[in-house]
Amino acid sequence: MSEFVHLHNHTDYSLLDAAQSIDMMCDRLSDINMDSIAVTEHGNLFSLIPFYQNAQKNGIKPIMGCEVYVSTGSHKDRHIDKNSKKWNYHHLLLLVQNDTGLKNLIKLVSIGFLNGFYYKPRVDKELIKEYNEGLICTSGCLAGEVNYYASIDDYDNAKRAALDYKEIFGDRFYLELQNHGIDKEIKSHAILSRLSKDLDIPLVATNDNHYAFEEHWESHDILFCCGMGKELSDTNRMRYEPRQFYIKTQDEMYKLFKDFPGAIENTCKIAESCSAEIKMGEYHLPMFPIPESNGQVDPDKYLREICINGLNERYNEITPTIQKRLDFELDIIKKMGFAGYFLITQDFVNYAKDSNIPVGPGRGSAVGSIVSYSSGITDVDPLRYNLLFERFLNPDRVSMPDIDIDFCVEGREKVIDYIKSKYGETSVAQIITFGTMKAKSSIRDVGRVMGMPYGQVDNIAKMIPNDPKITIDKAMDLNKDLKKVYENDDSIKSLIDHSKVLEGMNRHASTHAAGVVITPGPLTDYVPLYKNPSTKDIATQADMKSVEDLGLLKMDFLGLRNLTVIDKTLQIIKSRHNKDIDISTLSLDDQKVYELFALGNTIGIFQFESSGMQEHLKKLKPTVFEDLIAMNSLYRPGPMNHIPDYIKRKHGQAEIRYLHPKLEPILEETYGIIVYQEQVMQIANIIGGFTLGQSDLMRRAMGKKKKRLMAGFKTDFVNGAKERDISEKIAIEIFELLEKFAEYGFNKSHSAGYSLIAYQTAWLKTYYPAEYYAANLSSDINDTDKVVKLIDDAKQFNVNVLAPDVNLSFPDFRVIDDNTISYGLAAIKNVGYKAAEDIAKKRKENYITIFDLFKIGSNAVNKKTLESLILAGACDNLNGHRAQQFESIEKAIHFGQLYNKNVNNDQESLFSGSSVEIDIPTPALVDAQEWSPEECLSKEKDLIGFYLSGNPLEPYTMDLQDFEIEENKTKDGELRLGGIISSIKLLFDKRNNQWAILTLERLTSKAEIFIFSENYNRIKDLITENNIVFIRGKLSNRQTEYDDVLKIIADDVIDMKKVRQKLSRHIHIKVPYTQLDKNILSSVRILAEQNKGQCRFVINVEASSGYMQKIVSDDLYVSSDTEFISQLRKLIGQDNVWVQS
Secondary structure (H helix, E strand, O other), X not given: OOOOOEOOEOOOOOOOOOXXXXXXXXXXXXXXXXXXXXXXXXXXXXXXXXXXXXXXXXXXXXXXXXXXXEXXXXXXXXXXXXXXXXXXXXXXXXXXXXXXXXXXXXXXXXXXXHOOEEOEEEEOHHHHHHOOOOEEEEOOOOOEHHHHHHHOOOHHHHHHHHHHHHHHHHHHEEEEEOOOOOHHHHHHHHHHHHHHHHHOXXXXXXOOEOEOOHHHHHHHHHHHHHHHOOOOOOOOOOOOOOOOOEOOOHHHHHHHHOOOOOOOHHHHHHHHHOOOOOOXXXXXXXOOOOOHHHOOOOHHHHHHHHHHHHHHHHOOOOOHHHHHHHHHHHHHHHHHOOHHHHHHHHHHHHHXXXXXXXXXXXXXXXXXXXXXXXXXXXXXXXXXXXXXXXXXXOOOOOOOOOOEEEEEOOOHXXXXXXXXXXHOHHHEXXXXXXXXXXXXHHHHHHHHHOOOOHXXXXXXXXXXOOOOOOOHHHHHHHXXXXXXXXXXXXXXXXXXXXXXXXXXXXXXXXXXXXXXXXXXXXXXXXXXXXXXXXXXXXXXXXXXXXXXXXXXXXXXXXXEHHHHHHHHHHHHHHHHHOOOOOHHHOOOOOHHHHHHHHOOOXXXXXXXXXXXXXXXXXXXXXXOHHHHHHHHHHOOOOHXXXXXXXXXXXXXXXXXXXXXXXXXXXXXXXXXXXXXXXXXXXXXXXXXXXXXXXXXXXXXXXXXXXXXXXXHHHHHHHHHHHHOOOOHHHHHHHHHHHHHHHOOXXXXXXXXXXXXXXXXXXXXXXXXXXXXXXXXXXXXXXXXXXXXXXXHHHHHOOOEEOOOOOOOOOOOOEEEEOOEEXXXXXXXXXXXXXXXXXXXXOOOOOOOOHHHHHOOOOOOOOHHHHHHHHXXXXXXXXXXXXXXXXXXXXXXXHHHHHHHHHHXXXXXXXXXXXXXXXXXXXXXXXXXXXXXXXXXXXXXXXXXXXXXXXXXXXXXXXXXXXXXXXXXXXXXXXXXXXXXXXXXXXXEOOOOOEEEEEEEEXXXXXXXXXXXXXXHHHHXXXXXXXXXXXEEEEEOOOOOOOOOOEEEXXXXXEEXXXXXXXXXXXXXXXXXXXXOOHHHHHHHHHHHHHOEEEXXXXXXXXXXXXXXXXXXXXXXXEOOOHHHHHHHHXXXXXXXXXXXX
């Protein structure tokens, strides 16, 4: 063992206060030959499990502890004593001596967050006294009570505090000496030494480590500034003494404390006395309370009973195959001891269903279980779709089942409340998660603290690729420009070097969006708890992985918006048509629904609405549910490359080949292509003779590219194939094929569950489009882009969304009739749901003037509300135009105050007996000049987020039709599109040349336009917000198939008013054979003569054979004006006239 042990250490789990990860800390210990260390975060045990696991893995003895905050009074006090320390707390170091001490520290730290949080999670001396057993205590740093008084030469108070802790801890209390070159620390040493002698309290030497390596002191200073919101240059800020708070060597510590006998040795004495253990691998499942009326106490027998009942409901006949599958699964579940898990899960899922809380049909590998299906946890028949139980629960690899459940967003909390009521509030909590400093964010944080110009830092951050897993080192390997600027600019080098030190460190704690943990007793018997100061959510201090490693029951309760949409749609259908539709019993063979998929009409359809998916669906033309499962699995990086081949094989345009006949039954449904992880497992089973459990282990090894394991599996696979009379050559080919596909093969069970939701949403869109759009729009009421997309898509189904109207609209989007939806008032910025609700609820008859809106007596309807309603056009059907209404707002508010005061007086008179009624006349609107249509539209867009009653692009509709090219998405193909510049981001390249990224709003979509420096100066006068322009360019290499927003590198930007004049070269007309008439040709000639201009006139005459003869007029040049083109189209047909550039 080391001759000195660091007992006072902080990692990045002491959020924004320590600049060392656990890995860094362990690496440093290895470098300086230390084999034991304590971690003592500020007030929390966030690092408890990662530290314990990492230390053991590295052969380091982990000493668990915490630097707690001790309130000067009760930990429940919520006041600041200005005559005492700023926040009324001191620091105190607690170290875990044994298992009892670990339990007590968990209790203390949890109480600090749950009951004692006031700026910091605080405990008090009474609590410490109650939970002191098994803990070693040291007096802490200068912020500790004893050390603070010692540093100001107050012996009496230092003695009083020391005696308090000695009384609690006895010989487990130590006086802590620190020396970071701080005057007050040096000054405290004399009194601490005197106290040690006078009170017989041993000394112990520590260094308050906040970073691993001395050279990281500046990076730590930057991180500390991040936490305080300060810049390095700020002279009025807290700071640590430079180059002192790192993990020092034994020799360095000995030199600092050689004059304090025993202080160094006592670190080893403490370390040797600490022997607590965190047990991993044991499962702690809560007992499911089997109803007494059932008379059953065995959970396995009760689960079987539930499943048998479920099978009778799910199937017309329980065949031997069904019974065999159920018996097999229940046998595995019994051997693993997980019956309780399934009972708990089915209980809360069925509670949700019985309480009319929508539940998803299943997600993840649990969909492959007939126990899940028969007990009501999932709604997809695993036998019908050939789903494998072993993909979910592998008998060859015992691990806790992982069932994630989708609930309606609005019902999720009710299910969690039900679980709390069933297992106890103290046994159920959510799970903590940590936000980290990613590559880009660390650059931005460090640059801000260093006081560097925002634009310069932004440019560096943007050189890092948008990949969630990217690191700064990887970015420099990928982007040579980033590496070059790093090597040539000292300030950038410093920025990047500090960012690399801080990259990946924990930045903040929050609550996991879905995770819920349930324990057999109080949570604090197993894990410390955390209360989020802002949301008040109670969560474990252990993250998702740590909770699983501790063997606790963890489940993901996910709020899925689409389930809410389905539920709302069904409610609207019930209200309008008095029909009760059971969405879970739909036939999956409805060809009208598959037609919707085949046409690519999948906007608003779960998992299938991206533009790339729509294009593939049009080519695939799905006809069966299995097609949806396959497309849902294939449409992701990797397998996406096989979509064209899959489509060709489905339509008989490409040969389906199998390396061996035994593969055909497995791959037949996907036309010979390996799509699913389950297929990989089945092939290993049928060809290699593996059990399905072994097959799953092989699949995992392949997916993680574990070469050593894969080599062993390959040998076994080939040998097993040879035993089945399959040649070694074919067996190797099959294995290599599996290796290739296992990397990205998708979980078929998950795809089946989510494809079922997609089918259900498509069915509703097919048969009840108005109801479905209303529910979808209301669900996405705050997402402007989605609202725009849905409103435009609704038109294809003859469903029109009306402009907002205070006399017609409700807070959300409502169905007026089969072809009409009223706009939701709550979707208008600044209106709010309460104001919208009051306006709709108190609308006994139509409002006539804006003054009527203040007669309803709603506190929610205020000046801002009325401004927004007017500007959005929601008052257009009231008296006056928008400008008049807007200028009359102050008048309306004053009227409302008088009117409501009078109403209140009338009500009071009912009780007083007097009756004096004053009639307050409705005033007239203020005279004002009417706004132009353009001004109205601009203000409308500001409030709604898009143009609804009109669009500034509408006058240019014909120009857009004639000149836009957006289908030519090849590498060098020209793209053209027009729109309104809605936002501009100006940037500088590495040569300090200006360039820009524009957001271009088109009639029904958006595009991102990159204008690089070589073109920017030439066309910068056109680059202003709200300008209407036409773009010529090519597809950006940043464009991916997942992008719904077109990304274009601009070669030219043209004023939309000049686009027709600039781009028109030839005017083409086509005269079909059926219209070959001298009168028509004569009319065309006359019209052309009347509209001379600069364009060649080309006549394409169709012969009876279909051959097209092109006649180019040498003497007649015509105009490209829209009026002339419109007249031509009216004469010979819309599609028979076009403009060529």
